[in-house]
Amino acid sequence: MRRFALALALLSTGTLPAAAQLQLPGAAGAPTPVGGSGAASSGAPRSGGDGPRNSTPVAVRSPSEDTIVNRSLRLNGRQGQMVFERKDGVLSLKTLVIAGEQLSRRGEACQIEVAGGPFTAQRSGRHDGLRRYDVSIESCPFTFDVMDGAIQVNVGDATTSSPLGGVCEFKQADCRGYxxxxxGPPGNSLGPNEAREIEKVRSKAESNARSNFRALLAAQGHDKAMVKTVAAEQAGFSSRRAERCADYEREDVHGFCASRVTEAWAVALRAKLNPATFERDDDSTEKRAPTRPRPKRTAVPTPGEDLPPPVLR
Structure with a gap:
């Protein structure tokens, strides 16, 4: 109780963001998928031990690479295409189609298939608890972090694409690719049944994130600076999630992106609590079966076919 009294004292003196901003995952500012009541997104404490006394972390695991193999992934669920495969234990990118805009005529769409694949995805440790990979394509090197049925792609320090960053330029093709x-999966492929399942996943992820946040906060003890840092990171999560998922196709209908980003945040909080222990436990279950039933896989389209026109931002 003394540890949480410290956090509450900081809030009351104004050294932390206002209490209304210290909202937990799923609070105001994030879409509630169709079929959801929004109750799980209120951020209010739940009955049954969800208050300050409960600071036991949830042993969440990072998603397996199996959730992205042989699936058609598209940037923001709407453009481009990535398809991964695994052969002899090696993960590789066998298809890479990138959409964007012409270098010579801004606003004019372009789309190219990057030749020379498959490209090996090299494991390079972890980022916030998630498995990270490097893809060393000469014309477009990038890293990605594995989520459940999706990936977060990073170009340098950029985590989203805009004319100012997160792009690769293919000058011979006159194309700046996002x-x-x-x-993740095409947004228009997620119907009411998938939306209901996504709502359940997100609700569970929000509960896990709340538990792991409280455990991480309690672990800071009397370190006021660290308590302030942990609380500020939590307070900013909803806005960071909204920014990452704002352009996902039909996100306001199904909420897929928000659910996966929330799962990733629960993992990050658990990893911050004790990185060495987390990695040891997580690596010991790397070959585990999926934690929930996977949706039936659809045929992967031929590269360049059945791709929606790129949406330029």
């Missing part, structure tokens, strides 16, 4: 951001 690469950084969340790549």
């Amino acid at each position: 690469v950084a951001g969340v790549w």
Whole structure:
């Protein structure tokens, strides 16, 4: 109680963001998928031990690479295409189609298939608990972090694509391709049944994130600076999630992006609590079966076919 009294004292003196901003995952500012009541997104404490006394972390695991193999992933669920495969234990990118705009005529769409694949995805440790990979394509190097059925692609320090960053330029093809951001299933392929399942996943992820946040906050003890840092990061999560998922196709209908980003945040909080222990436990279950039933896979389209026109931002 003394640890949480410290956090509450900081809030009351104004050294932390206002209490209304210290909202937990799923609070105001994030879409509630169709079929959801929004109750899980209120951020209010729940009954049954969800208050300050409960500071036991949830042993969440990072998603497996199996959730992205042989699936058609698209940037923001709407453009481009990535398809991964695994052979002899090696993960590789066998298809890469990038959409963007012409270098010579801004606003004019372009789309290219990057030749020379498959490209090996090299494991390079972890980022916030998620498995990170490097893809060393000469014309477009990038990293990605594995989420459940999706990936977060990073180009340098950029985590989203805009004319100012997160892009790769293919001068011979006169194309600036958008690469950084969340790549997941086509947004228009997620119907009411998928939306209901996504709502359940997100509700569970929000609960896990709340528990792991409280455990991480309690672990800071009397370190006022660290308590302030942890609380500020939590307070800013909703806005960061909204920014990452704002352009995902039909996100306001199904909420897929928000659910996966919230799962990733629960993992990040658990990893911050004890990085060495987290990695040891997580690596010991790397070959585990998926934690929930996977949706039936659809045929992967031929590269360049059945791709929606790129949406330029």
